[in-house]
Amino acid sequence: MRSGSGTFVADPLPDDCVGAVQQPAGVTDVARDTAVPGRDVRHPPVLLKTKALQMARSGIGEHRIDFRYCSANWRNFPLREWRQFMIENVSRASANISGYSPPEGLPELRQAIADHVSTNRAIAVDPEQVVVTAGAQEALNLIGRLFIQPSVRVAVENPCYRGAAYAFQSYGCTLVPLPLDDQGARIDSLEGTGASLIYVTPSHQFPTGVTMSQRRRLELLSWAESNGAYIVEDDYDSDFRYDGPPLTALAGLNDNTSVIYLGTFSKSVGSGLRTGYAIVPRQLIEPMRHVKALASCGNPWIEQIVLADFIGRGAFERHLRRIRQAYGQTRAALLDAMETHFGPADISGAAGGMHVMWKLPSHFPTAAEVASIAAAEGVGIYTVAQAGAYEFGPQQSPRDIVLGYSLLTPEAAKEGVARIAHGLSRVAPGLSAPPIAETGWRARDGVAARAL
Template identity: 40%
Template structure:
């Protein structure tokens, strides 16, 4: 691809610097986009009438700073992940073809503008060989046969239910099934009156944001945290504040001592780091909520998956004062496209949530509710969970052992639960952003918190070397080959 550069022999800058800065400007201004080919060094040197060495040195600087990338026997291209793309989404920059949130606060841009739409492909349109995106599940493990039989039975015998509106809180049979399920699995003692069926976690968060709006509550969240939650509450006008986490979860001593807050936490498997909120901190968080008159939103997004040891009782299960609102979902056990989840709250909160559900969507689709209720009551859901836990645990073991073989005593967090882990890249390999770019060139998607669907404040340096990897949707064979590919990338980065 030819490019037009304006070099000035009278400029005080060297020709090498001019080539570098001209090409960088073309990339940053969007005249050259991610994936676009750039001329070879010989071609450009002949075009400009300068020595090839001048262009080679300029290209080496562009490569070192992450603006271009080379593909063996193919050519040189504008990088799939640009340095400024990781710092500013106002220009519509991309990572692997999708928009990303900056790794720092950007008061001029609403977080809702920075939500990720992950496409599982490179900027040049080629699909990744292995994508370790957080939250992806294995579609091949969906119980198609059992689900089809249930749906066909409902269609044969209960089609009258499709001609009337149901209650906005959801089918009683499914709410009863959920309350029966979360008792032994999550330590929550409840009944169907305290359960509201949602179209997934984001729907539940929307109902909460509407119900508490203009009632004097601020929004507290983990730092880092799930971007979708922060984007929603910020877009709704809530004043927000991040509270840092460590390997025991959210730091209780950094919570505000005054004010009423909605505090959003992921205690079972912190998103995205993977730590588990310790039992001591769970009790301290509950006491803080009682004293301040605040509410805790417990997002148990992948709480169905525990591999090692007994799970800690959920915050809702420990709550004695009605201060915890529990969010559950079938997205990780069945797949996000099902759009089915649930919310558990005390009656005082349930009434406005029900009203908002009626106003926003007038309930969740009957068919999937009825089918899921039957699937749970019949024992099919329990059997399905056993199958996928076994499969995901094998993939977890494959990934963890592969990383240990690669690094030795590797610092891994979150391997006991959920469907993703985080690990710390040794400093000798440089910034994880370099590894992320190099892996993407080799068709492997690995991520940092800020490019993997999370928000992290610019002052939070605790996870500057952190890499996050979801493993549920990737076979053991692909995990093994990806580890080998990452090893190759690291050899090129080692200082």
């Protein structure tokens, strides 16, 4: 090339001209960071229309005593058995640990889950109907992908678990509120809604704790079958029942053609395991497997095989008995302390689960104000919204407090209630300031909201 002949661009460009070059410290990539005047880059709009589902993560608790509704207490994690099954399975892992698992879950785990729900929830199910998921939240999204588009109407309890409402809304559906009473969701309110999907938490309604009566369960099944709808039964709290025998699940009351049953190990083992399951009617086996494969190609092999051994070799049942006893003792202490300091308190949901709901007397401040008063005493208590519930329209439950107790010892629960009463004694007529018997308890470990 001779001088003055002009500038020429090679076609194609040499490779060394388009390679990534590390910039020296403090040097800015002008080509990347300098806007081109008049250039308007138009990208496709984000079509997802939903709100962020926020979960509290591990960390130092801000309260001395925290009644946060949360996942399993880490102190109860079955570390010895889990370590044993982990070592055994890793030692003989061979190609399993580096290969893909079946999208619907390992056969060993699906069999163990089928056996567990048959014994404990009276659900007669074949392992082929079980799909292993990354918690119930993934199952809700798989269901949304199968059934929901903008023309679909989905009925949900009011209030209900926020993660379900947000997941369904993200697929464009219209949510239909089902009012609640002391027997659970009002089935008569379904008439004329055109709902094709119904989401309920019948064993221990979130957040009220109400148990759906047998009559309502049968009414719901009848309505779904008459109207060609599916029921999504979220049975997240079913492992913890303190008064009476375990309840038969909705999925165990019919031939399982209308109920999609969701279970999770977040409450019983730990939310960090990120393992749950859906039990689907036979006509949904293939569609659910297909959508699961598109979503994640299956869960990690090691967690599945260890959990399968944990359930299949009886360790899970022993673990459940231990933590059921521990949570039951704390629950009893909580209820006793509420009676001592507040008299016949209006408590719902005490028969099972890991939380109760307290409806404040009319002469008390609102739930938000009471939560602030308790926080000043070093105690965390939560309004329905703060606990992770979704409500339609204006706040439906301004006088409701959610009290979770799985993180606490009986002594800590008693101290916490005494501190709440001490704070309220300054603003609520008729309450005297009780002495505080400090237990030395401090919430040193982190807590998590309902992680499914």
